[in-house]
Amino acid sequence: MLLEVNRLEISYGDVRAVHGVDFVVEEGELVSIIGANGAGKTSILNGLMGLVPARRGSIRFHGQEITAVPAHKRAHGGIRLVPERARVFPRLSVFENLLTGAYGLRKKIDLDGRLRWLYELFPILEERRDQPAQTLSGGEQQQLAIARALISDPRLLLVDEISMGLMPKLVDQVFDLLQSLNRDLGLTILLVEQNARASLEISHRAYVLETGSVVMEGPAKDLLNNPDIRKAYLGLA
Numbered sequence: 560m561l562l563e564v565n566r567l568e569i570s571y572g573d574v575r576a577v578h579g580v581d582f583v584v585e586e587g588e589l590v591s592i593i594g595a596n597g598a599g600k601t602s603i604l605n606g607l608m609g610l611v612p613a614r615r616g617s618i619r620f621h622g623q624e625i626t627a628v629p630a631h632k633r634a635h636g637g638i639r640l641v642p643e644r645a646r647v648f649p650r651l652s653v654f655e656n657l658l659t660g661a662y663g664l665r666k667k668i669d670l671d672g673r674l675r676w677l678y679e680l681f682p683i684l685e686e687r688r689d690q691p692a693q694t695l696s697g698g699e700q701q702q703l704a705i706a707r708a709l710i711s712d713p714r715l716l717l718v719d720e721i722s723m724g725l726m727p728k729l730v731d732q733v734f735d736l737l738q739s740l741n742r743d744l745g746l747t748i749l750l751v752e753q754n755a756r757a758s759l760e761i762s763h764r765a766y767v768l769e770t771g772s773v774v775m776e777g778p779a780k781d782l783l784n785n786p787d788i789r790k791a792y793l794g795l796a
């Protein structure tokens with residue numbers, strides 16, 4: 560098992576955002592956590608990345624307990640987050656933003672080779688390489704955030720609400736890209752999404768999160784056909 564989360568609890572002062580959730584992600588899987596606004600999705604990813612502390616519970620990453628490990632060490636260990644709304648560094652160039660993803664890495668990567676690969680995957684980033692990232696469109700900033708995470712050759716990619724604020728056509732494109740990173744390159748991905756349909760369509764398995772608790776889980780295909788999910792999350796009778 561690549562990622563094992565047991566009874567994870569996350570609180571902000573008196574606000575309990577995540578109430579003891581359990582989930583796992585196997586190497587090579589694409590898993591999603593779907594849920595409405597405020598269900599606790601971002602809190603879970605920030606907890607996995609070490610950006611907010613776990614109040615209780617445990618996070619194990621390829622067998623190692625990382626619950627108390629600081630964020631930069633988790634990043635060096637191969638966990639990378641594509642944050643909600645991309646959060647690229649607005650004044651740095653596209654190229655400089657990409658380099659931040661490789662900063663401080665201890666393992667050896669072929670930086671030039673990775674850049675060439677990323678520019679092939681995202682040709683627009685090569686075209687825009689010397690422009691400040693703030694001049695990119697929303698969709699291009701999402702591509703930059705994904706590329707910045709990929710430059711380090713991560714073992715687990717966490718993706719927070721990538722569909723947010725994107726036109727439907729771009730949503731399809733970015734989900735196709737995530738699917739091909741998983742299928743063709745074997746990258747393990749954990750997505751959190753409000754867009755249940757798009758994420759279930761590309762996922763192997765999924766968890767349904769309601770007010771901080773997992774209320775349902777299963778193969779994504781089963782959830783797509785589940786009458787309760789269709790009604791509550793897919794807008795279908």
Ligand code: ATP
Pocket residue numbers: 571574575576594595596597598599600601602603720753
């Ligand atoms: P969204 O899709 O709207 O981003 P989400 O499922 O990602 O929602 P979270 O952002 O994890 O949900 O929030 C879960 C709960 O925790 C919400 O009730 C939210 O108001 C609360 N919360 C999140 N961050 C904080 C914070 N820094 N301080 C206090 N409460 C917070």
